[in-house]
Each structure stands twice: as C-alpha cells, then as structure tokens.
Amino acid sequence: MLRTRTPPGDRSNRPRAAAGSRQRALDAALALFEAQGVANTTIEEVRDRSGVSIGSLYHHFGSRDGLVAALFDDLLAGYRAHIMAALKDSTDARALLEGFVAAHIGWAVAHPAAARFLSEQRRNPVITRGEAKLQQGTAEFLRPLLARLRPAISAGTIRSLPPELLLSLAIGPVQTWTRLWLNGQTALKPETAARRLGELVWAAIAVPSTYPGRKS
Structure with missing residues (x-):
C-alpha cells in the first residue's frame, strides 16, 4: 500500500501569509518614517517593529529603497x-x-x-x-x-x-x-x-x- 506524504504546512495559506508579512512591513515602515524620517530608518528597525524577518523583507522589497518605493x-x-x-x-x-x-x-x-x-x-x-x-x-x-x-x-x-x-x-x-x-x-x-x-x-x-x- 502506498503511503501519502503529509506536507509540512498548508501551502494554500502561503500566499496569504506572504501578503500579511508584506503589509506588516509596510505598516511598520510608515510608522517609523513618520516618527523619525526616511533617512533615519534602517531595515533592521522595520524588522524589529514588524516582526518580519530580514530574509522576508529582502524577498518582498529587495532593499530599503525598494521598501520606500x-x-x-x-x-x-x-x-x-x-x-x-x-x-x-x-x-x-x-x-x-x-x-x-x-x-x-x-x-x-x-x-x-x-x-x-x-x-x-x-x-x-x-x-x-x-x-x-x-x-x-x-x-x-x-x-x-x-x-x-x-x-x-x-x-x-x-x-x-x-x-x-x-x-x-x-x-x-x-x-x-x-x-x-x-x-x-x-x-x-x-x-x-x-x-x-x-x-x-x-x-x-x-x-x-x-x-x-x-x-x-
């Protein structure tokens, strides 16, 4: 009898999760830009405020400039x-x-x-x-x-x-x-x-x- 392999996660939720992390990053960036300016905000601060990993931030935006754009x-x-x-x-x-x-x-x-x-x-x-x-x-x-x-x-x-x-x-x-x-x-x-x-x-x-x- 063949055994079916259970996937490590529900792949159908991955696009939704990615969209959610992207929006959290954008919301965090706007709050930081408003509080201290664009030039004074680092990608690490966006990570800390949003809870989105550095890897995900670079995946979504490519760079800090990409996040601003x-x-x-x-x-x-x-x-x-x-x-x-x-x-x-x-x-x-x-x-x-x-x-x-x-x-x-x-x-x-x-x-x-x-x-x-x-x-x-x-x-x-x-x-x-x-x-x-x-x-x-x-x-x-x-x-x-x-x-x-x-x-x-x-x-x-x-x-x-x-x-x-x-x-x-x-x-x-x-x-x-x-x-x-x-x-x-x-x-x-x-x-x-x-x-x-x-x-x-x-x-x-x-x-x-x-x-x-x-x-x-």
Missing part, C-alpha cells in the same frame, strides 16, 4: 481608489470637482501619515527613478475624470479649456492647502477648507451664468 506605490494606489470610489456617483461637473476636493482632503485627514509621506517623498530620487511609470499611472487615473468633464465643456457649463487644465485647477489648490494643513500651517478646519475650495474651484472654471449658486 513599494510603500509609495501602495499608498498612492489606496489614495486613488478612495478618490474614484468617492466620485463614482457624481452626476455633473460641479459635483465631480467639488467631490474631488472633498475626497482629497478627507483622505488626508483620515490618513495624515500616508498623505505626508506621499507629499514629502514625491521628489525622492528613489521615487523619481520610476517617473515614467508614475506619469503613466497618473494619466490612467485622470483619464476617466477628464472624460466626465467633456460633456460640460460641450454644453457650455464650464469654460472651453483643455480638460487636463480644468482638472489642474482643482488639484493644485487642494494639494497646496493639504500640505499647509499637514505641516500645521493653517487654522482652517478641513471641512471648511473643502467647502470653500470647492466653491472657488467651481467659480474659477464655470461659465459665469452657471455659478452664482447651486439650486436646491
């Missing part, structure tokens, strides 16, 4: 998913733009360490080495939002400007205010900033007859 990519993906989910039910250009402003600020308030890391590390050479990939990802993220602005341009609701310029008018001011808030340089409450910035963005791009106020 992976964290940036993961946080950026989470931010973009939040924005898209928040805007999925926006029915017109004004709701889309004001919703973008509110969703951006709301995500930063809910995840300040993540928002600060993305803002501060955007020009880190570790990140800019992948600039082409970043630019492609940004274009793919913005494409459906830009497409949703075109009908409003055709209808004369918003100014006849390139859609990417219109969206830049929303992104620029909200990113600037969010950086100020993250650095403790504004006393304006986030919900107030979201409302006022949304109104200002709409006033800047709407055809004048369409922006005195939203009808209830």
